[in-house]
Amino acid sequence: xxxxxxxxxxxxxxxxxxxxxxxxxxxxxxxxxxxxxxxxxxxxxxxxxxxxxxxxxxxxxxxxxxxxxxxxxxxxxxxxxxxxxxxxxxxxxxxxxxxxxxxxxxxxxxxxxxxxxxxxxxxxxxxxxxxxxxxxxxxxxxxxxxxxxxxxxxxxxxxxxxxxxxxxxxxxxxxxxxxxxxxxxxxxxxxxxxxxxxxxxxxxxxxxxxxxxxxxxxxxxxxxxxxxxxxxxxxxxxxxxxxxxxxxxxxxxxxxxxxxxxxxxxxxxxxxxxxxxxxxxxxxxxxxxxxxxxxxxxxxxxxxxxxxxxxxxxxxxxxxxxxxxxxxxxxxxxxxxxxxxxxxxxxxxxxxxxxxxxxxxxxxxxxxxxxxxxxxxxxxxxxxxxxxxxxxxx
Amino acid sequence: xxxxxxxxxxxxxxxxxxxxxxxxxxxxxxxxxxxxxxxxxxxxxxxxxxxxxxxxxxxxxxxxxxxxxxxxxxxxxxxxxxxxxxxxxxxxxxxxxxxxxxxxxxxxxxxxxxxxxxxxxxxxxxxxxxxxxxxxxxxxxxxxxxxxxxxxxxxxxxxxxxxxxxxxxxxxxxxxxxxxxxxxxxxxxxxxxxxxxxxxxxxxxxxxxxxxxxxxxxxxxxxxxxxxxxxxxxxxxxxxxxxxxxxxxxxxxxxxxxxxxxxxxxxxxxxxxxxxxxxxxxxxxxxxxxxxxxxxxxxxxxxxxxxxxxxxxxxxxxxxxxxxxxxxxxxxxxxxxxxxxxxxxxxxxxxxxxxxxxxxxxxxxxxxxxxxxxxxxxxxxxxxxxxxxxxx
Numbered sequence: 065x066x067x068x069x070x071x072x073x074x075x076x077x078x079x080x081x082x083x084x085x086x087x088x089x090x091x092x093x094x095x096x097x098x099x100x101x102x103x104x105x106x107x108x109x110x111x112x113x114x115x116x117x118x119x120x121x122x123x124x125x126x127x128x129x130x131x132x133x134x135x136x137x138x139x140x141x142x143x144x145x146x147x148x149x150x151x152x153x154x155x156x157x158x159x160x161x162x163x164x165x166x167x168x169x170x171x172x173x174x175x176x177x178x179x180x181x182x183x184x185x186x187x188x189x190x191x192x193x194x195x196x197x198x199x200x201x202x203x204x205x206x207x208x209x210x211x212x213x214x215x216x217x218x219x220x221x222x223x224x225x226x227x228x229x230x231x232x233x234x235x236x237x238x239x240x241x242x243x244x245x246x247x248x249x250x251x252x253x254x255x256x257x258x259x260x261x262x263x264x265x266x267x268x269x270x271x272x273x274x275x276x277x278x279x280x281x282x283x284x285x286x287x288x289x290x291x292x293x294x295x296x297x298x299x300x301x302x303x304x305x306x307x308x309x310x311x312x313x314x315x316x317x318x319x320x321x322x323x324x325x326x327x328x329x330x331x332x333x334x335x336x337x338x339x340x341x342x343x344x345x346x347x348x349x350x351x352x353x354x355x356x357x358x359x360x361x362x363x364x365x366x367x368x369x370x371x372x373x374x375x376x377x378x379x380x381x382x383x384x385x386x387x388x389x390x391x392x393x394x395x396x397x398x399x400x401x402x403x404x405x406x407x408x409x410x411x412x413x414x415x416x417x418x419x420x421x422x423x424x425x426x427x428x429x430x431x432x433x434x435x436x437x438x439x440x441x442x443x444x445x446x447x448x449x450x451x452x453x454x455x456x457x458x
Numbered sequence: 459x460x461x462x463x464x465x466x467x468x469x470x471x472x473x474x475x476x477x478x479x480x481x482x483x484x485x486x487x488x489x490x491x492x493x494x495x496x497x498x499x500x501x502x503x504x505x506x507x508x509x510x511x512x513x514x515x516x517x518x519x520x521x522x523x524x525x526x527x528x529x530x531x532x533x534x535x536x537x538x539x540x541x542x543x544x545x546x547x548x549x550x551x552x553x554x555x556x557x558x559x560x561x562x563x564x565x566x567x568x569x570x571x572x573x574x575x576x577x578x579x580x581x582x583x584x585x586x587x588x589x590x591x592x593x594x595x596x597x598x599x600x601x602x603x604x605x606x607x608x609x610x611x612x613x614x615x616x617x618x619x620x621x622x623x624x625x626x627x628x629x630x631x632x633x634x635x636x637x638x639x640x641x642x643x644x645x646x647x648x649x650x651x652x653x654x655x656x657x658x659x660x661x662x663x664x665x666x667x668x669x670x671x672x673x674x675x676x677x678x679x680x681x682x683x684x685x686x687x688x689x690x691x692x693x694x695x696x697x698x699x700x701x702x703x704x705x706x707x708x709x710x711x712x713x714x715x716x717x718x719x720x721x722x723x724x725x726x727x728x729x730x731x732x733x734x735x736x737x738x739x740x741x742x743x744x745x746x747x748x749x750x751x752x753x754x755x756x757x758x759x760x761x762x763x764x765x766x767x768x769x770x771x772x773x774x775x776x777x778x779x780x781x782x783x784x785x786x787x788x789x790x791x792x793x794x795x796x797x798x799x800x801x802x803x804x805x806x807x808x809x810x811x812x813x814x815x816x817x818x819x820x821x822x823x824x825x826x827x828x829x830x831x832x833x834x835x836x837x838x839x840x841x842x843x844x845x846x847x848x849x850x
Contacts (some may be wrong), residue, residue: 065462065527065759067459106795261603325732341845351837355782359753359754363753365461380749383746387746449738452739456738457718458737458741
């Protein structure tokens, strides 16, 4: 057993590392982390355009549509380097969520119309799945699309829609047939956000930011050409997408970097004259996390190695999302604990210097926003149901 | 990158698995435990014939020349049968210390005997006061005309009752806790002044309190340089911890499988209890615990292999990995054992069912050479002590 990469793969790693070091400079990092609202969109789009110019924006896509043509190993290396460098992932809704559905199930016209603008980040997408009455039980959704002439008339409400306020397009699961098994009457529809009858209402969240929204559809007219594949087959397409989404959810490299930061912060934070990193109780909490992360790193490598060898990921792949999110939450939690009193401060315009602390605001926000990680993408309870059934045969 | 066992390793793994499946069922094991010696000499001879006793030893002593990875392959399967024959004591620990020692005469005298099955060995290191600190040695060895005279007492010496020879840690210089000054001696169990009081342990094996009264051993029975015994122990410890963890992994996987199967057949409220979500989620957690343990075991193996390829590699990565592994084995072993009993319900409490016996072996592995807290503290020292130095 070994975790060695080939010489060519190491060369590739160096190339990726060098590109990130020169292009993702402190200016990009600052504009991304300080960005609020439209500033954030501007900053992330600028970064994604850099990646696009380099040809690295869509490693997961087939080469013919603009993918990189990288091997499994190269994709893995790229992701690891990105996480280690502290670079945020691309906004997934267009590039990682709707695009695979379009290039797999869409028509030639749809591919030509949508894919290039997703690659270039000229179109911003959001995901219209969850509804007030359809969360984990997604197939219970009730937003309707009634076929009339050459259009669908869409009525209903989508909720928890991340970045709908920035979006040009939304991909939706809508009900097109009733009186069939609930999974069977669902269609996959692409909707222009400027369509009359579509409106967005912000949902402020506990981290004090605006990322979530409610999207309302009131007699919104959507042309039939925006239907993906066949009517009533949307559930099948969405499920294929979920499988695509599941790989690479452990975010080990990101967690490793957060843990390294946390350790440095714990060395600087002092209690009774003693650095927190030397506190025996704090050390136990830290190593509880670090040892789990060391295990998860190898679980991810095991999954990757079997895929690189051309096989299917083994049953261990199913735990990546659960463990990955539990570990990142545990890091957020310990970081907030480290910030102590300052963690409660709503800093506003106050500088770190004036507040008297340099990471408290980030600690609070990432703890609060981080709670979502075990809810989205299939809650961790649903993930456990899936493993119980698919892996343990219960 | 590769996480597969080699063809050769798969072969030996399969052969151990076949033995456990076909010849070492639960009743056979029970009869062995209740026999006079508590082990099967016939099976031990068979292990020798099949070459299992030669796995980690160098070819120059008649060994298979295997790596720690080969050893792990064997141990995982032995764990699935909770095999009570003293493979860990004799091959992994006693043999491991010998292999790491520098005394060539001792090595060529003893290793071939281990391989042919005619020498069982134990490592006598623990004392009443020493808990997990192996350098806390009060037993002393004083120079005399014939070599050294050993006086003192060792406790919980695993499998000493059947051992032909003992490796004994004794202080030749320094104070009680000093690492320098601990020496390792080869002492035959029948040497005058050695008295062995054996008792059974809950995992179906045995241990003993041994007193050493003016036990004379020749200087040629020193395993290495005088006073440098801890170096040998440190050198072989990662291998011991990896092997024990592999055994534990085999047990964990078996307990999980037994529990999942049981819930599919046990009916309550008119339905198999496997349909209850409260139980499903607990079994998913124990499944994940087992996979994460396997990942840490493989991490340890990769680190160990790296050092074999390039001895100049920083050994602290391997040390961190095995401390994390052993701590995790203890924590998750406890979780998996307790959940197995709980989910089996009343039947899980019975001596008749195999589950409790798997759990008891896990429990003894969990304290062997340090429990979860001990290894986590060691991990913390290695990982975090340097950070504050850098910051200050």
